[in-house]
Amino acid sequence: MNDHDAAVKHIAAKVQGFHDRGVKFRIYHGSTNSTRTSPYQKDKIIDTSQLNHVLTVDKEKKTALVEPNVSMDVLLRETMKANLVPPVVMELPGITVGGGFAGMSGESSSFKHGIFDCTINSLEIVLANGSIVHASHTSNQDLFNGAAGSCGTLGVITLLELQLIDAKKYVELSYHPVSSTKEAIEKSEELMRDPSVEYIDAILFSSTSGVVMTGHLTDAPTPNTPIQTFLRRRDPWFYIHAQRLIARQRKKGEKSEPARVAIPLPDYFFRYDRGAFWGGLHAFKYFMTPFNRITRYLLDHFMHTRVMFHAFHAAGLGDQTIVQDVAVPLSKVEEFVKYLDDSLGSWPLWLCPVRGTSPSHPDRQSFSQGTRVKGDQLLMNVGVWCMGPKDYAKFVSMNRDIEAEVEKLGGLKCLYAHAYYTEEEFWKIYDREWYEELRKKYGAEGLPSVYDKVISKPRETGDKGKKTLVRRVKSRVWGTWPISGLYGVYKAAFGGEYLLKR
Numbered sequence: 473m474n475d476h477d478a479a480v481k482h483i484a485a486k487v488q489g490f491h492d493r494g495v496k497f498r499i500y501h502g503s504t505n506s507t508r509t510s511p512y513q514k515d516k517i518i519d520t521s522q523l524n525h526v527l528t529v530d531k532e533k534k535t536a537l538v539e540p541n542v543s544m545d546v547l548l549r550e551t552m553k554a555n556l557v558p559p560v561v562m563e564l565p566g567i568t569v570g571g572g573f574a575g576m577s578g579e580s581s582s583f584k585h586g587i588f589d590c591t592i593n594s595l596e597i598v599l600a601n602g603s604i605v606h607a608s609h610t611s612n613q614d615l616f617n618g619a620a621g622s623c624g625t626l627g628v629i630t631l632l633e634l635q636l637i638d639a640k641k642y643v644e645l646s647y648h649p650v651s652s653t654k655e656a657i658e659k660s661e662e663l664m665r666d667p668s669v670e671y672i673d674a675i676l677f678s679s680t681s682g683v684v685m686t687g688h689l690t691d692a693p694t695p696n697t698p699i700q701t702f703l704r705r706r707d708p709w710f711y712i713h714a715q716r717l718i719a720r721q722r723k724k725g726e727k728s729e730p731a732r733v734a735i736p737l738p739d740y741f742f743r744y745d746r747g748a749f750w751g752g753l754h755a756f757k758y759f760m761t762p763f764n765r766i767t768r769y770l771l772d773h774f775m776h777t778r779v780m781f782h783a784f785h786a787a788g789l790g791d792q793t794i795v796q797d798v799a800v801p802l803s804k805v806e807e808f809v810k811y812l813d814d815s816l817g818s819w820p821l822w823l824c825p826v827r828g829t830s831p832s833h834p835d836r837q838s839f840s841q842g843t844r845v846k847g848d849q850l851l852m853n854v855g856v857w858c859m860g861p862k863d864y865a866k867f868v869s870m871n872r873d874i875e876a877e878v879e880k881l882g883g884l885k886c887l888y889a890h891a892y893y894t895e896e897e898f899w900k901i902y903d904r905e906w907y908e909e910l911r912k913k914y915g916a917e918g919l920p921s922v923y924d925k926v927i928s929k930p931r932e933t934g935d936k937g938k939k940t941l942v943r944r945v946k947s948r949v950w951g952t953w954p955i956s957g958l959y960g961v962y963k964a965a966f967g968g969e970y971l972l973k974r
């Protein structure tokens with residue numbers, strides 16, 4: 473028996489043990505790219521951290537057999553050896569193949585290929601009773617579609633076959649400046665019609681300034697196109713670079729050609745990693761000096777999302793930051809952005825068009841699409857990430873307001889972030905009947921449900937007990953980012969395992 477089969481047999485035996493004892497377990501691989509605060513208890517987890525290998529890359533069929541705990545950067549490194557790349561590579565290098573499939577993940581190629589789960593051909597999955605089954609577009613199709621986005625609540629995924637496409641050395645990226653949300657949407661729609669465009673996303677820096685970026689895969693960039701990297705300490709953070717480029721372009725005048733750079737593939741895919749899009753802005757505001765260029769250089773290690781996520785969780789900052797990725801119909805983006813500006817006033821915002829399914833399976837309906845996104849429909853993912861109010865009740869109510877607005881606009885929110893829906897609201901967005909049938913058919917009723925997994929249980933907001941001086945000082949001090957953030961960075965660097973509770 474090979475190492476993979478042995479590891480899966482071990483997991484299957486453990487799952488069966490939990491099943492027999494009625495233990496509702498969680499799936500844990502050593503980290504998480506979710507901002508939810510997950511109660512991982514040491515004795516109630518299935519540890520998939522050992523399943524971290526790319527088993528094969530088939531050059532002929534253009535597929536890869538990958539274990540779920542393979543991260544995006546490792547996946548890319550391995551497939552590029554065969555001159556192939558995944559059609560959708562999530563932009564944070566630590567996101568795993570299993571988490572990306574079982575959660576909901578998209579990127580700048582998703583307008584073409586759909587979200588990450590659309591690029592998977594088949595699965596090996598351990599069901600709740602410990603049996604190991606396969607699911608694909610043609611066998612156990614309902615399980616295959618149901619497992620996409622239902623957060624491991626139908627079983628533990630132990631192997632995935634990924635479709636790949638031909639790689640090139642560079643992504644040649646063009647920067648199209650825009651002056652309003654409306655223009656950003658119209659420009660994106662126009663550019664998406666060009667079949668040679670492989671990648672498209674946009675940053676709105678304010679209500680009157682933004683940039684739509686389109687990418688082409690190429691081995692031979694257009695002459696005089698500068699090569700630009702983003703992964704080294706001395707490289708610029710991507711959004712700052714984009715903002716500078718369009719400012720320079722604006723100075724040149726309206727009619728000038730869009731600015732262009734050629735970016736090596738890994739640098740393109742993980743261009744937002746350093747500084748976590750613009751999340752690092754907040755860290756700098758609190759941590760350091762006005763000399764941000766120097767600070768960015770010196771603190772580079774801590775400004776990669778892998779470390780930032782650990783720091784974020786270790787410091788317990790989840791209840792202070794508004795982190796939401798929301799997909800809304802294209803016709804509603806302007807209204808949604810206006811709403812966000814009026815209610816949060818937080819810029820920049822990220823726009824990324826996302827298709828519900830892939831062109832090869834346009835009729836597929838997966839759990840990740842909910843009841844909102846029908847088949848091949850195109851939506852715009854709007855990413856809004858900022859500091860929320862310190863008062864917890866206000867923080868929850870602000871999140872609830874965003875949920876209500878998204879519901880009104882017929883959108884869908886990514887479930888990796890905090891969610892506060894009531895059960896009734898949640899099951900309007902996802903197909904309860906289908907999900908419960910599936911859970912019954914595949915014996916998963918004993919596992920935690922997707923609702924149980926993703927909903928943040930509001931904590932007590934009332935003042936319990938006496939407000940002693942110590943309590944008051946503690947809450948004041950801890951409530952400030954420099955203190956809790958630095959503590960998180962310290963724990964991420966030296967604190968060992970803190971995501972697991974006893």
Ligand SMILES: NC(=O)C1=CN([C@@H]2O[C@H](COP(=O)(O)OP(=O)(O)OC[C@H]3O[C@@H](n4cnc5c(N)ncnc54)[C@H](OP(=O)(O)O)[C@@H]3O)[C@@H](O)[C@H]2O)C=CC1
Pocket residue numbers: 497498499500501503504505506510520540562563564566567568569570571572574575576577578579622623624625627628629630886887888925
């Ligand atoms: N660009 C993007 O699209 C971005 C996406 N993300 C989010 O990050 C998440 C992925 O992060 P990552 O750290 O890899 O994953 P996580 O550990 O956060 O897992 C995501 C979900 O998938 C479940 N899961 C994880 N592994 C398996 C498995 N082997 N079998 C079945 N279910 C599994 C987890 O279950 P459990 O709850 O039990 O742990 C969890 O509910 C996605 O949810 C995605 O939405 C974050 C940032 C950006």
Ligand SMILES: C=C(/C=C/[C@@H](C)[C@H]1CC[C@H]2C3=CC=C4C[C@@H](O)CC[C@]4(C)[C@H]3CC[C@]12C)C(C)C
Pocket residue numbers: 505507748749750751752754755779780781783784787789793795797855856857956957958960961
């Ligand atoms: C480490 C600290 C703070 C960190 C935050 C600024 C980041 C922690 C989690 C980050 C994010 C989570 C999920 C995201 C979804 C993606 O689609 C885009 C990026 C992001 C919004 C990302 C943004 C930054 C964080 C909020 C403290 C200790 C200073």
